[in-house]
Amino acid sequence: MISRELKNYERLARVRDFGLTHAAAFPAGGRAAQLFAEIQAAVEELTSHTAAQTASQSTARAATATKAGSRAALHRHLEVINRTARGMSVTQPGIGEKFRMPLGSGDQVLLASARAFLTNATPLKQQFIDNELPADFLTQLAADIDEFEQALSDKH
Numbered sequence: 001m002i003s004r005e006l007k008n009y010e011r012l013a014r015v016r017d018f019g020l021t022h023a024a025a026f027p028a029g030g031r032a033a034q035l036f037a038e039i040q041a042a043v044e045e046l047t048s049h050t051a052a053q054t055a056s057q058s059t060a061r062a063a064t065a066t067k068a069g070s071r072a073a074l075h076r077h078l079e080v081i082n083r084t085a086r087g088m089s090v091t092q093p094g095i096g097e098k099f100r101m102p103l104g105s106g107d108q109v110l111l112a113s114a115r116a117f118l119t120n121a122t123p124l125k126q127q128f129i130d131n132e133l134p135a136d137f138l139t140q141l142a143a144d145i146d147e148f149e150q151a152l153s154d155k156h
Contacts, residue, residue, distance in 0.1 A: 009046050016043045067151040071107065074114055074144040078102075081117055081141070084131050095124070107152055114145050 019026070019036030026032040082099050089096035098120040102113035118141050121128060129135055 009043075009050070012039055012043050012046070016040050066154065067107075067148075070144070070148045070151040071110065074110060074148045077137075077141055077144050078110075078114060078117055080133070081121060081128070081137070084128055084133055088127060088131055092127075107148075111145065111148060111152075114141065114148070118142060118145065 016036070016039050019032075019039065023033075023036075026036065078099075078101060082096075082101050085099035086096040099117055102109045104110075118138065121138060121141070125138055128137060134140070
């Protein structure tokens with residue numbers, strides 16, 4: 001809620017509380033009692049909307065944190081493959097060019113680069129393993145890609 005809306009909500013809650021505290025002063029079938037009942041209903045509805053809004057904001061923040069974490073993990077994985085490929089290019093010229101880090105900072109650029117790394121690294125798997133990457137590095141990369149895609153989907 002923005003501050004103006006919050007102040008209006010608090011004002012309505014105070015009027016509701018006044019009506020509840022001084023209910024004996026207002027006849028049960030009178031106009032004032034009817035208005036206090038309408039205010040009571042409005043405050044209850046606003047309270048439920050406020051709770052839903054807060055829950056949605058919390059969910060969005062959690063999705064953002066998850067996306068940031070999976071993005072960082074994927075980026076680190078690509079950096080390891082990039083550095084290894086540059087080292088391999090001493091004996092195999094041109095291999096480093098297949099594993100250049102993405103230039104853009106967008107999520108889709110990172111995702112496309114990760115898919116390209118996976119495609120290009122598959123036929124060279126044993127050479128990467130011989131250069132100290134873990135035997136399951138392609139499986140880990142695929143899992144990082146899937147996790148990042150899921151985080152992007154959850155975020156949106």
